[in-house]
Amino acid sequence: MRLFLLAGLIALPFAAGPVHAEATSYGAQETHWVDPWAANAAPEAAAEAPVSEARTPTLSDRSIAAVTAAIEHYRAIAVRGGWGRVAAGERLERGVRDPRVAQVRERLIATGDLAALPGDPTLYDESVEEAVARYQKRNGLEPDGIVGRRTIAAMNVPVQTRVRQLETNLHRISALMPKLERRHVFVNIAGQEVEAVNDGVVEFNERVIVGKQSRQTPEITSQVTSITFNPYWYVPKSIAMADMLPKIKNNPGYLRRQGIRVLQGWDQNIRELDPANIDWSNPRVNEAYYLRQDPGPWNSLGSLKINFPNSDAIFLHDTPTKTLFGRQERNFSSGCVRVRNVRGLVSWLMTADKPDWDATRVEAAVASGQYRNVSLGTPVPIYLVYLTAWAEADGIVNFRDDVYDRDGSVNTSALKN
Secondary structure (H helix, E strand, O other): OOOOOOOOOOOOOOOOOOOOHHHHHHOHHHHHOOOOOOOOOOOOOOOOOOOOOOEOOOOOOOHHHHHHHHHHHHHHHHHOOOOOOOOOOOOEOOOOEOHHHHHHHHHHHHOOOOOOOOOOOOEOOHHHHHHHHHHHHOOOOOOOOOEOHHHHHHHOOOHHHHHHHHHHHHHHHHHHHHHOOOEEEEEEOOOOEEEEEEOOEEEEEEEEEEEOHHHOOOOEEEEEEEEEEOOOEEOOHHHHHHHHHHHHHHOOOHHHHOOEEEEEOOHHHOEEEOHHHOOOOOOOHHHHOEEEEOOOOOOOOOOEEEEOOOOOOOOEEOOOOOHHHHOOOOEEEOOOEEEOOHHHHHHHHHHHHOOOOOHHHHHHHHHOOOOEEEEEEEEEEEEEEOOOEEEOOOOOEEEOOOOOOOOOOOOOOOOOO
């Protein structure tokens, strides 16, 4: 019988040059963009992983059938009484003997993560370690093979909750599948990954950082229409007031070090002001001026920005700081989606549309440091979807934390393992 596995599966030189008119094409409304800016940290070398080998997309023709089968399987587990709980206690790892190891074994056997084998049920041996690591990976947990608080919390989610989670996400998938184009970009907000799909094959797959709880990344269906190289960042009013204004008052040189200009007016009437001549204590200062960060290594959008029309001013972009991509939970942004190895995604988007825009040319455009917006001749569909559960083509079921509490299911990200 086929088993369906429970899864989660500093200083920046400030060039006081002219204000470039081409940068003003963004428009005044973009001072209200959802903030992609993060706390100041040293930019790191982009140690970006290569493109993943081809695999079946998260969303494919078999997705609905696989999720439906998973629901029936989990319902059957519920009819049999569900699975037992794993008691709280010290971390369990390889070599440990503990009565709770038997509970872990039973829990993993219930969902097919571990085969029932003879031997000491209280011994945390290699087979248990491997099964735990597989379970953790499919639940979006750190696959270290160690049972800590987060792993126990995930294991103790009732089967009825998992059934509801699968049902909720089946509705999302069913609504999306008829819209899927042959070539598209799919961002799983809860899964915190992006896939670039062509003819049923994932040709690019990477980690992303999505919005935090207070500034959630919305679900969007749109089309990628252009790529911005070395973008300007128009500081949202909320960030200017809450985060930057106190720093400006305490240190007048703050803006210069961050490569941020103070501007007034738009389009042909744009002009730059000297920060030293502004009364920053004026309560209406945020109404009179706006802030714009020049392209460069400290720019909060990094070196690339992927644009698609939407009412929430959301986009995909680079970032000067890469450390957060190493985290299992990556909901740290202010709504926009940061992409690790964004250059690989941009190359994928542009090469099919403009064959001469290969990875080498993309790299050269970035290295130039010059602002440039390149439109795609053929827009590429993009789907941002909040999936906390899905089944792969081989029947393996994945669960992820309900970080936005949209499913009323489970969120273990606040726990330490």
